[in-house]
Amino acid sequence: MEKHITSAISQAFGKFANEEFATPIQNFINSSYVSLMGLDMSEFHAPQTYSSLNALFTRKLREDRVFSLDSDDFISPCDSLISECGVLESEYALQIKGMRYNSDELLGEHFSSEEKAIVHDGTFINFYLSPRDYHRYHMPTNLKVLRAVHIPGKFYPVNIPSLKKRVNLFVENERVVLLCETQNQKRFYIVLVSALNVGVMQVAFEPRIKTDADALQSSSYSYENLYCNKGDDFGCFEMGSTIVVLAQKDMLELDVKAGENVKYAQTIAKLVI
Template identity: 30%
Template sequence: MKTQEAARPLDAGAKDARGWLARLGAQEDLNFLLTNRIPRIAATRLMGRIANIESPAFTHVALKLWQLFTPLDLSEAKKQRFTSIKDCFTRELKDGARPFDMRTDVFASPCDAIVGATGVVERGQVYQAKGFPYSTAELFGTTQDASVFEGGRFITLRLTSVMYHRFHAPADGTVEHVTYLSGDTWNVNPVALKRVERLFCRNERAVVRMRLTGGQPIALVPVAAVLVASIRLHWLNVLLHVGHKGAKEMPCSAPHVKGQEMGWFEHGSTIIVFVPKGFELAEGIAAGARIRAGQALLKISS
């Protein structure tokens, strides 16, 4: 069976459509209404079913429509034909497309992202946006101790729907535990983060605890969002989604080397990174910065 070819560069009409959508998205009230005042969990489940439809013809049309309104760039994809929307969203990239900074004092970004809120964990409190705090204890859940990150740093990394959706080990180390916390699927865009208190603590998420080879404990917290059908964690061979009925606590011992693929989102969402004291932001890391997987995110303090 023939598969669909990657869409060609956008014409003027498509660029106009994207411009119109950008102007529409700038209207915060309407943006919030369209992306949050809907049956979020039902819409997310529906998106999961649609994304898994194995139809080259349907996929071709869907990606054409997607490119009318978003800057979806498939030029770095390892393959240029896709059998489903999921196949496109979880695409691998060409070899060498995301080189990792291999310096031993560098903690690399696990994913492509737009940097959101960053800061120091103080009295167990961090921020999703200015004036919108939430607690690490609530984010991590009752079974996990987040106090080890007191005085350390947190960085919020937001993946948009058109970005590369796979995430990788930011440094050498071993994944020791995963906690799955079911929840809602609020949009995690800046509009929602400025309006919904404790949003990350409300949404479905996984707390991935890892210990680096230097002994430092870190945590990666992938947070699902509206239309994000699932999160795949390779070392557990498990698919976490709003209908997940399996174990909530998943102890493990999974060695990873820096840059090794850890899993993927099936649409786009957020990863919140936590590190203990002894790390500082890498040059250029600030709210609004665009970063690629492998780029220096943090450095061990001298």
């Protein structure tokens, strides 16, 4: 697979965002971005404390948010808009109302037909992170990571207008797929989807994954004892993008709907026992 023009654009923007300019210039860039995008910085350090635009993008909370410790409560992994959610029709989920994507194609070639079929007729949630959102992502429940797969691809925008006009947007873009297992042995996928200017998707526990790089082939990493706790910070997007959760049938009872804005740490579903 050849590199797409959207990759070159994202890489160029990444170089600018990572540049540490002289303090007065950097302060102007950061403050202008905060003002232009309408960022709420009340939970974060002041804009002038960040050494680059990327440091501002990937900012951490000053204090972690409080979330439910009930093991049955499934929390939002990020600050986002729920662009779509609901029940898959066999292997099909909604990209946005009226436009479907195939979950088997989204998950890619490194998962067997049986592994992909786990989520057929299951539950899906699409989380869209805008450029103004907090860009870090967290584990939605106590879980075990079984596999991580990096699938190189394109970097089309994933905002709402783009979702409405480009078929198979999630399937075409670069992504990282995590196969996870809950404490009661239910399985689900967390899919990190890239977007224009979001070449880098950090995965804290797997430094071998290099997104927006020169890799043209997908890669897979398996784990035996990789356990994570609810709320664990496991990486970030460098700008806004999308997270897709695909859950096994009868695993989740959703407490959110399409069009709703959610925050990391907010309970959005119940794990079915």
